[in-house]
Amino acid sequence: MLDMTSMKKLRADCNPDAVEQCLFGIQRQESGALEEFYYRTSASVYGFALSVLKNAQDAEDIMHDFYVVVWSAAEKYRPGGKPMAWVLTITRNLCLQKLREYRKKSDIPQEDWENYVRDNGNMSAEDKMILAECLRNLSDEERRIVLLHTVSGFKHREIAKFLELPLSTVLSKHNRALKKLRKIYGGEQ
Amino acid sequence: MKIKEAEGNAKIKQAYANAVPDICGVILSECEQKEGKVIVMTEEKKKRGFIKYLMAAASLVLVLGAGALLTNVYRLNYAVSSTVSLDVNPSIQITVNEKERVLEVKALNKDGGIVIGDMDFEGSDIDVTMNALIGSMLRKGYLNELANSILISVDNNDPAKGEQLQEKLTEKVNELLESDGFFGAVLGQTIRENGNLQQLAEQYGITQGKAQLIQQILDSTTGHTFEELAPLTINELNLIISTGTSSVEKVSSLGYASDKAYIGEDKAKETAFAHAGVSGQDILFYEMDMDLEKGVMVYEIEFKCGGFEYEYDIDAQTGEIIKNKKEVDDDFPAGSQASSGKTDDPDAGSQSPAPGTKTPDAGSQTPASGTNTPAAGTQSPGGNTATPPSSPQDGVGNAGGTSGILTLEQAKEIALNHAGQSASNVYFDKVELDHDHGMQKYEIEFIAGSTEYDYEIDAVTGAILKYDWDQDDDHMHISESSGNGAGGAVGTITSEQAKEIALNHAGQSASGVYFDKVDLDYDDGIQKYEVEFVSGNMEYDYEIDAITGAILKYDWDQD
Numbered sequence: 193m194l195d196m197t198s199m200k201k202l203r204a205d206c207n208p209d210a211v212e213q214c215l216f217g218i219q220r221q222e223s224g225a226l227e228e229f230y231y232r233t234s235a236s237v238y239g240f241a242l243s244v245l246k247n248a249q250d251a252e253d254i255m256h257d258f259y260v261v262v263w264s265a266a267e268k269y270r271p272g273g274k275p276m277a278w279v280l281t282i283t284r285n286l287c288l289q290k291l292r293e294y295r296k297k298s299d300i301p302q303e304d305w306e307n308y309v310r311d312n313g314n315m316s317a318e319d320k321m322i323l324a325e326c327l328r329n330l331s332d333e334e335r336r337i338v339l340l341h342t343v344s345g346f347k348h349r350e351i352a353k354f355l356e357l358p359l360s361t362v363l364s365k366h367n368r369a370l371k372k373l374r375k376i377y378g379g380e381q
Numbered sequence: 382m383k384i385k386e387a388e389g390n391a392k393i394k395q396a397y398a399n400a401v402p403d404i405c406g407v408i409l410s411e412c413e414q415k416e417g418k419v420i421v422m423t424e425e426k427k428k429r430g431f432i433k434y435l436m437a438a439a440s441l442v443l444v445l446g447a448g449a450l451l452t453n454v455y456r457l458n459y460a461v462s463s464t465v466s467l468d469v470n471p472s473i474q475i476t477v478n479e480k481e482r483v484l485e486v487k488a489l490n491k492d493g494g495i496v497i498g499d500m501d502f503e504g505s506d507i508d509v510t511m512n513a514l515i516g517s518m519l520r521k522g523y524l525n526e527l528a529n530s531i532l533i534s535v536d537n538n539d540p541a542k543g544e545q546l547q548e549k550l551t552e553k554v555n556e557l558l559e560s561d562g563f564f565g566a567v568l569g570q571t572i573r574e575n576g577n578l579q580q581l582a583e584q585y586g587i588t589q590g591k592a593q594l595i596q597q598i599l600d601s602t603t604g605h606t607f608e609e610l611a612p613l614t615i616n617e618l619n620l621i622i623s624t625g626t627s628s629v630e631k632v633s634s635l636g637y638a639s640d641k642a643y644i645g646e647d648k649a650k651e652t653a654f655a656h657a658g659v660s661g662q663d664i665l666f667y668e669m670d671m672d673l674e675k676g677v678m679v680y681e682i683e684f685k686c687g688g689f690e691y692e693y694d695i696d697a698q699t700g701e702i703i704k705n706k707k708e709v710d711d712d713f714p715a716g717s718q719a720s721s722g723k724t725d726d727p728d729a730g731s732q733s734p735a736p737g738t739k740t741p742d743a744g745s746q747t748p749a750s751g752t753n754t755p756a757a758g759t760q761s762p763g764g765n766t767a768t769p770p771s772s773p774q775d776g777v778g779n780a781g782g783t784s785g786i787l788t789l790e791q792a793k794e795i796a797l798n799h800a801g802q803s804a805s806n807v808y809f810d811k812v813e814l815d816h817d818h819g820m821q822k823y824e825i826e827f828i829a830g831s832t833e834y835d836y837e838i839d840a841v842t843g844a845i846l847k848y849d850w851d852q853d854d855d856h857m858h859i860s861e862s863s864g865n866g867a868g869g870a871v872g873t874i875t876s877e878q879a880k881e882i883a884l885n886h887a888g889q890s891a892s893g894v895y896f897d898k899v900d901l902d903y904d905d906g907i908q909k910y911e912v913e914f915v916s917g918n919m920e921y922d923y924e925i926d927a928i929t930g931a932i933l934k935y936d937w938d939q940d
Contacts, residue, residue, distance in 0.1 A: 204398040220495075221522065223409055230405045235398040242400075252402050263412040265698050268678070270612045285701045312402050319396035326393070342390040343397045360920070360938045370386065377389035 202228060204235035206345045211275040218266040226263055236276065236344040237283050243336045244287040248310040254286050261286070276344050277354060325375050334369040337362055464572075465507065465550065466588040468532040468615045471496045471523050473514060474588060481507045481546070486514075489588055495521060511550060515557055529558070529565045530616035534590020536572035543571045551633055566619055569633045570594065585611040594618060594632065609673060617678060620671040640671065643697035649680035652700055653693040656821075657707070658786055659686045671697065679703060705821070707789075707814045786840040789814070792823035795843055796836040800850070802829045814840060822846055874930045876901065879910035882930055883923040887937070889916050901927060909933055 202210075211232055217225020237258050241251035261282065269278055309315075309323050326335055336355065340346040348366065352359040370377055465475040471492035476484045483502045488494035496517045502510045515531070518524040524531065533550050537543030551569030558565025572589055582592040585607070595610045598621060610618065620640060622632070640646065646669055654661060666685040671678060678697040683690070694704040787795075789812050797804055810826040810833075821840035826833065835849040874882075876899045884891055897913040897920075908927040913920070922936040 204394050223413060226412060227405060227409060230408065234401045234405075235394065238401045239397045248402075252404065255401070256404055256408060259408040260412060261698070263408075267614065268698060282699070285696065285699050289699065289701060309400060310402065312400070314399045314403075315396070316399070318392070319399045322392055322396040323400060338393065339397070342393045360936070364936050364938055370389070373389065376392055378385040 199227065199231050202231045204343055205232050206236060206276050206343075207232075208275055208345075211279070212271060215262075215266050215269045215275055216271075218263060219269070221263075226259065229262070230259060233276070233279050236280065236339075239339045239343050240280055240283050240336070241287055242308065243332060243339055244284070245290060246308055248308060250290060254283065254290060257286055258283055274350075276346065277350065280340070280344060280354060322376055325373055329372040330369050333357075334365050334372070337366050338369050338373070341366060464536040465546070466532075466534045466536075466590040467511075467514060468534070468588055468591045468594075471518065472588045472591065473497065475502075475507065475510060477507050483507060483510050486510065490586060492523060496523060507546075507550070508553060511554060512557065515554060524558070524565065530568065530614070530619040531558075531565065532568045532570070532590055532594060532615045532618075534570050534572050534588060534593065536589065540571060540573070547571050548633070566616075566623075566634070568594065568615065568619060568622075581607060587611055591615070591618075597632065598622060605673060613673065617673070620678070621673065640697070643678065643680075644695075644700045646680060648700060649682060649693075649695045649697070652695055652702065653682045653684070653691065653705075656693070656702055656705065657684075657686070657691050659684075659691075663687060674703060677703070702816060705814070705816045786821060787823070787838070787843055789823065791843070792838045792840065793825060795838055795845065796825045796827070796834065796848075799836070799845055799848065800827075800829070800834050802827070802834070806830075807834075874910075874925075874927060876910060878930065879912055879923075879925045879927070880914075882925055882932065883912045883914070883921065883935075886923070886932060886935065887914075887916075887921050889914075889921070894921075 211229065214225045214229035214232065218229060234255060238251050238255050241254040241258075242248065245251055245254065258279075262279075269275065308327055309320065311320075315323075326338065330338065333355070337351055340351045340354065341348070346354065348362050349359055351357075351366075352362045355362070357365075465477065466489070467473045467475070471494075472489035473493045473496060474485075474487045474489055476487075478484055483505050486497060486500075486502045488497050496514060498517065500513060500517070502513070515524065518531075531554060533547060533554060535543045535547035535550070537546065547569045551567050555565060555567040558567065570590060570593060572593060575589075575593070578592045578596060579589055581596075582589040585592070587595075591611075594615075595607055595618065598610060598618065599605055599607060602621075613621075619634075623634065643649075644652075650661075650667075650669070654664075663686050664684050666683075668683045670681040672681050672694075673679070674681075674694050679694045680697055682693045682695065685691070688709065690708045692704075692706040692708075693702060695701070696703050793804070793809070793812060797807065807827040807829040810828060811824060812826075813824045815822055815824050823836075823838045823840055825836040825838065828834070832850055835847075837846040837848070838844070839846055880891070880896065880899060884894065894914040894916040897915060898911060899913075900911045902909055902911050910923075910925045910927055912923040912925060915921070920938040922934075922938070923932060924934040925931070926933055
């Protein structure tokens, strides 16, 4: 088991082999493995949930449910080197469930900056600027593509498969998104 | 540019990582508690019995182990007589000699190794060995309330002997598991030598016994591959076998596989019924299978109600509806349909639009409206195009009260109404209830004259989600009798002009490009040109408003 500092260093490191190893550990019900898994994948899970639900509280709930589900269902994971696709598919299913609940109650929460990002004390001014840029400039789909690419480490082809879009669409949307994020990526692309 | 991109990526990653609320501690403690709860939640009696059993198993090992030593059973008979393999998820292979003394206990996977630990069974009685191994599986949580199935396979050159040993062990293990309220499920089989299976077993790192079991499932069902089933646990395989309609021969089965890791049949049933808007007492036929769908365990639920046949696949873990299908029940007697309950009324009501043109035959088919071409066939000669669909809203209202979702008939009417067509002069290509990203929608396609209509209608609200009209080129100039304004107009710019607009925008000249496609299309009621061309390794894709010449959409792709 790792200590806290080295754990935090792993944040958002979605190396497939390492994530898969964590899942094996969770299958053996090792809480250390769950912890490492959390640090590696939570940015992907949270970010994706946020891109669907656009509400920090909901995204947090989804994230919570996700890890509890994984803890009791990790044996469902089939080794095959694509643990992040598995992670995000479960996340997506949980999000869809949530959306359905909302549709039933027809009270979809406000989509605004206030709800989108909740200050947890860890974010620098630059972090906030970056998230604001992503929210303001990108369509939901573009934001999802950027997120899957940068945070979850998906290849374009994997994004296409996951979002059920043609590869060419993913490529062009990603390109366009990068242009829209000039502030983050620097002036000329 | 590449460097900048990498920097930007890193920044975004960092920002998201920092934005995540740290609830790891909460999750960890909850998960640990949850584990504790599983035991606590089981009835007291069970828990106590469980521990008692473990102690009994442990002492059994000791007593028999001592006995074995005293009677000096450690014989020099090394000839392998039978090979017994145990599969749960851990796979273990035990070879015994003719006296049923253990020669070797071998772990076939990592979990198997954990179960065996540092126990040494050489020379022990097979019963004792089984006892100890199963005790270890229970202690280490491989056999528990959530996954309680175990597969015992015996391989002996003498099939009769093998079968005898297998029966004995199956019963023995079942007895062990059953004692004190732990409900186990034991599958037993005798291995028949098969080179092919042996090869598969080696390839997937499973026992030959498990390979044989999988092969039997494959032989009796369709739609699975060996590769897909190999990673499943015995409990999952057992669930597939025991709930399936096809029987797997040559496997003896005792007890029931646990589905406690899942939402349970009742919950799945409830989800499906609620979704279909039917109540349990109206169900005429019901069937549940557990199966593997794209790597996920699902409850496959089929039922008939009110003249429809429903089919659901529900994720056994999350309860998510993965697939659903609603079809007209062909077996349902047409006469009794009308009297079979409220759910049919809206169907009958919504049929009123074109009563004059219907033959009695078509009328009786009404509730079965669905997809059947015969109905469409009898309708087209009717040819009364003038009849506008009358007040579909009434129909919608009725349906809301009974089933929660629109009937096929109502969805068809919404589409027809929107397209300005009447049922009598269109041919329905496809009317399907589809489940997509958590939404139920009807997909409706029909043809009127030379125009193909394609609608997606929200099955709950009746909203038109998407529509698309396509006209064959040959008939481009035939104007529609449509009530919709967009339908009638023919583009005011030519395809040449559209090409020019696209080329100008792309900064290309006609001589330097190759045109892939120049089409006039209707989409969302707008006429537009779709222009695609290639220049060098760039692919350009334009959509140009056929009336204004505005660029609606463009896409440049580099190959």
